Amino acid sequence: MDLSTLWFLLIAVLFTGYFVLEGFDFGVGVLLPVLGRDERERRVVINTIGPVWDGNEVWVLTAGGAMFAAFPEWYATLFSGFYLPLLLILAALILRGVAFEYRGKRSDPQWKARWDKAIFAGSLVPALLWGVAFGNIVRGVRLDADHEYAGGFWHLLNPYALLAGLVTLSLFVTHGAVFLALKTTGDIRVRANAIAARAGLVAAVLAVVFLAWTLVGVRGGAAAVVFAVLAAAALLGGLAANRAGREGWAFLGTAAAIALAVATLFSALFPDVLPSTLDSANSLTVDNASSTPYTLKIMTWVAVVFTPIVLLYQGWTYWVFRRRIGVRDIPDA
Template sequence: MDLTVLWFILVAVLFAGFFFLEGFDYGVGILLPFLGKSDGERRAIINSIGPFWDGNEVWMLTAGGAMFAAFPHWYATLFSGFYLALFLILVALILRGVAFEFRSKDERRTWRNFWDWMLFLGSLLPALLWGVAMANLIRGVPIDARMQYAGSFFDLLSPYTLLGGLTSLLLFTLQGALFLALKTGDELPQRARQAGLKIGTGTVAALLLLLIMSYRETDIFTRMVPGIAAWGALVALLLAWWLLSSRSYGGAFILNGLAILLGTAALFGGLFPRVMVSSLNPQWSLTIYQASSSPYTLKVMTIVAFTLVPVVLLYQGWTYWVFRQRVKARDLEY
């Protein structure tokens, strides 16, 4: 296989893994102030993702690093055009990480409530902005003939891209509700189920509207496979909602995760062989061949990736196995 194509697929896989794993992290953080009725319950909610959240973020760092090394022109154009949005994501992630560490440093209710809401904000902003960014990739942004972004931050905001952000926000929040239904005890699973049923209804509506608008705003459905993947994501989401209503939390979590994976596959499949679409002139769109590094760089990266990535996957899988038990408020030490 052409190494340029291979690394495009690997970047897509890394983003898919990131959205699947970090999606429930974001969702748990968003739901924290609403589902946790006491400090003990909020601690249980936070502890449910405590062993995982920083490992899940590694997928984002790896995806960004792979993009930088394999497709430096893509990285440069994307980060220059989306600079403010990515800066806001960075600030939100810093707030989120600090909230995890600082919340338990003081027992005062006002202190802990403050960091709970910082965790909420630090989870909500990335969940929203990643959807806006992905929608812009397929809709197109103003890129000139020199592969430079020629617009402003407000060029990234449109009804379609904001709907993309809302859809990702709802998908991740639903994934968080399903995770809490699986990982917590006492009354929290029932509250998570009720929240998930309400959120799921809005998620189905948002995703359906996004798919319909995509036919007018993008060209990703000009090929059959991305279209099948996109509509498959909607079917998986509907089945996840049905299983949640039947209290089959494990199946619902897997199917909602499948909806996220299929949506990501549709996005990158619709882009290929482009990496960014130019709204000024289709001929100025960036392709994997224009944006890629040298063949030697890609060869070295391939050797390193296929040597180290399996080790990382095994370690992360072991972490999920070790911390597989439910977290209950009454079992926490005070």
């Protein structure tokens, strides 16, 4: 395996980690106004992701940095052509982060309600637009002979990409509901379990349609088919575990479903990194978009040294904050 292929796989792993980890806290944010019936319940919902949400965002920062260094042509074309949707994602993430920090600065109910709306919007917008972005990456976009995006914003809002956005949104809501059922006690746990069951059925239908469309009408491949079948099985297994009240296994099922769905997209995409719908000769591939071998070699050694440290630290964070919480753990205002 050459280094450009290795770094394509590593970027796929980074985005997989991002969608699995940030996916559940996007889902929690979307469910905040649904499950948080009063102030104490809303604080429980927020506190389930309070220690980890900012660490989860590190994955996408690392993925973006890896794209910039390993595939500068891919990074430049993607971030210029997808400028508006990526800007909206960035603005939503900033708003969401500020909301987490400022929500508790005042006891005024209206103050808290405004920031709760910011958390909801800052979670929903990225959950939807990340799917739209990756749908366009897999489907392909209008690239000219200079590998520059020749389309407009509305070209990105095609039916396939919009369906991809609905898939990521529904999967993240399901994943977040399962996480809340795993991390909470009492009535919130029961309601989260029920929401996970309903949202999971919607996600399963949308995901099956999207994956079938991907493999039959957009891009296929034996590996993509295998990953797609495994993703469907993992999601169904997670929903069955959730129905049985086994939240730990349910969370593993939804996490595996998201990871395998991302693997499906990247395996269908390879060896391209950004296909062209105008002419296949204009497509960006792992070969014509990559950095020099020397750059990739240095990056590989840096990754070998620092990746285990980051994984150990984040794993330790989840272990420390593993206990369930409930309304009884929240003091009166």
